[in-house]
Amino acid sequence: MRESVQAEVLMSFLVSEELSFKIPVELRYETRDPYAVRMTFHLPGDAPVTWAFGRELLLDGINRPSGDGDVHIAPTEPEGLSDVSIRLQVGGDRALFRASAPPLVAFLDRTDKLVPLGQERTLGDFEDHLEAALGRILAEENAGPA
Numbered sequence: 432m433r434e435s436v437q438a439e440v441l442m443s444f445l446v447s448e449e450l451s452f453k454i455p456v457e458l459r460y461e462t463r464d465p466y467a468v469r470m471t472f473h474l475p476g477d478a479p480v481t482w483a484f485g486r487e488l489l490l491d492g493i494n495r496p497s498g499d500g501d502v503h504i505a506p507t508e509p510e511g512l513s514d515v516s517i518r519l520q521v522g523g524d525r526a527l528f529r530a531s532a533p534p535l536v537a538f539l540d541r542t543d544k545l546v547p548l549g550q551e552r553t554l555g556d557f558e559d560h561l562e563a564a565l566g567r568i569l570a571e572e573n574a575g576p577a
Contacts, residue, residue, distance in 0.1 A: 435461045436545055438538040442517070444474065445527040456530070460486065460542040465551035468542070470517075472528070482519055487548065490539055492517070493532050506532070 438458045445451045457471040468489050471481040484502045491497040492504025493515055503518040507529065515535060517528045 433545060434463070435459060436538065436541045438534065438541070440530055440534040440538075442472075443529040444472075445529060451529075454528075456528070458535075458538050460538075460545065462546055465546045472526075486539070486542060489535065490548070493535060493539075512536070 436459070440456050440458060441453045442456045443451045444454050452475075454475070455473045457469075457473075459469040459471070460467075461469075464483075466485055466487075467483045468486045469481055469483045471479050473479050482502065484498075488497055488502060489504060493506060493512075496503070496505035498504055501520045503516075503520075505516050507514040507516055512532045515530050515532050517530065519526045519528075
């Protein structure tokens, strides 16, 4: 069984209302983390930056404004399959990107063929990986500073 889906799309990085430029963005979905999508942004002159967020958030954001944390995704037009605006925020710093919806829909369709939406829990080892990760996190927290 295939374990991941990848795609590369060009997005506009909107620096200001007057300035934007196209950048390649890698999309990745892996069965070992079936709820998440990863986007790696390749900004000129900087190291690539990867953001992970819910696959369902990306799907919802193509059709209606979604997200209430550091990631907000929304269609640019209220009707039809329009461009999608992706806003990422860390503290007071924000980055705004715009992507065409069809490549995002095609990517999500491929992830759905790998793991149908709503079937993420059926992956046998996901629960084991989650429990192991939570165990490591709790062990680190309980260890405290050295």
